Amino acid sequence: MDGSATPQSFEPTRNAALDRLRVFAPKAGGDYARLRNYDLGPGRHVHVSTLSPYLRHRLLTEDEVLRTVLARHSPQAAEKFIQEVFWRSYWKGWLEMRPAVWTAYREGLAAALNRSRVEAGLRQRWSDACNGQTGIDGFDHWAHELIQTGYLHNHARMWFASIWVFTLGLPWELGADFFLRHLHDGDPASNTLGWRWVAGLQTRGKTYLARPDNIARYTERRFHPAGLAPAAPPLDGPDHPQRRPAPVSPPWTASRRSGLLLHEDDLSPAYLFETGLAPVSQIRLQTTSARSPLAVSPQVTAFVSAALEDAATRWRDRSGEDAGHHDQVDAIADWARASRLEQIVTPYAPVGPTAEALDKLDAALAPHGIALIRPLRPYDERAWPHATHGFFRFKDQIPSLLSAMGL
Ligand SMILES: Cc1cc2nc3c(=O)[nH]c(=O)nc-3n(C[C@H](O)[C@H](O)[C@H](O)COP(=O)(O)OP(=O)(O)OC[C@H]3O[C@@H](n4cnc5c(N)ncnc54)[C@H](O)[C@@H]3O)c2cc1C
Structure with missing residues (x-):
């Protein structure tokens, strides 16, 4: 890891989350829209909120983040940031209605772990990837950054997952598991579906290819890897399972013991x-x-x-x-x-x-x-049922979801 940088640290308190939100809120408009894709490295993730460990565990809620940001910016100015916050809700709603995808991930992971026990070559390549010993510029740094700080910038997650799947040819489930073991925001929905999206299993046929020039540009030339896969053919997988209805809050009474x-x-x-x-x-x-x-x-x-x-x-x-x-x-x-x-x-x-x-x-x-x-929290109960198709359809509901919150 770059010795000059301070590691990202996350104090596990709501007060720390509120402080972080207060510092970030002024930047959630035009600055975020222009600069959010730049990954400047550990201790320098200043263009994004780094609120995910708090949102994941709801030390801070989406509702609070949206209210704070919309108190300073118009919905148009903060459109990009608001959409990102709703990506979390979208992924949660999507998985909630298709729990079999989580079960299949766990089964795929168990199968990949079994393979690693009998295939020494796979075991070695997997271990090199997790230990940041592949020799791939950037990738090795992100493995170390993840282990040391518990956080990676979104763009780094995309590059890392893409290189894992398409350049290193490793099972995606092992990569998703590596993230879940080390991310402070490790989340069944965002992580599983984020990896599936990169691999072409989520939006069928659409993959994410990490390109050296894109990495160089958005890391301000800290990295310019050679030898990356030139193409990203989608992985094969079953069709999405049938959707079950989104959950609803049960009737209950607070007066019981x-x-x-x-x-x-x-x-x-x-x-x-x-x-x-x-x-x-x-x-x-x-x-x-x-x-x-x-x-x-x-x-x-x-x-x-x-x-x-x-x-x-x-x-x-x-x-x-x-x-x-x-x-x-x-x-x-x-x-x-x-x-x-x-x-x-x-x-x-x-x-x-x-x-x-x-x-x-x-x-x-x-x-x-x-x-x-x-x-259920009213925010989830309103948002989740809209995760029926892709994010682009879900996104059309954002104005009415905000309006239901009085925003
Ligand atoms: C392969 C892969 C794995 C991922 N695994 C996780 C995970 O385990 N847990 C997790 O919380 N996020 C995961 N993400 C989503 C995203 O990378 C992180 O939520 C984001 O980087 C968190 O940093 P931030 O708080 O600085 O984000 P900001 O850019 O400041 O965004 C604000 C908030 O919006 C939400 N958000 C932003 N981007 C996404 C996204 N793509 N998907 C869902 N929510 C988003 C988060 O709650 C985030 O805190 C993953 C993405 C990929 C590509």
């Missing part, structure tokens, strides 16, 4: 308290280790762990007794029984490890007559 469960997919439970929820107790569930069958970076685990504690502390006065931080659903089921809860209320978790853990918890609670209530 409730426990609050906080998890890493949504650490802003204010919308639950607005219903009159008054929990007798609060507990945290951490599922970071389930992002990958391999070991998740300790930095990422520590970030999420501290983010959960930050949220718990912020809501402590309204959450009843503190029942601690756990990574097993059995401990949560025991707590629910011991606290004589009628229901556990928790923010809806989209497709991914947390949703899988909550499904398990639901099954463990059912015999005891304890309900697991997962209300």
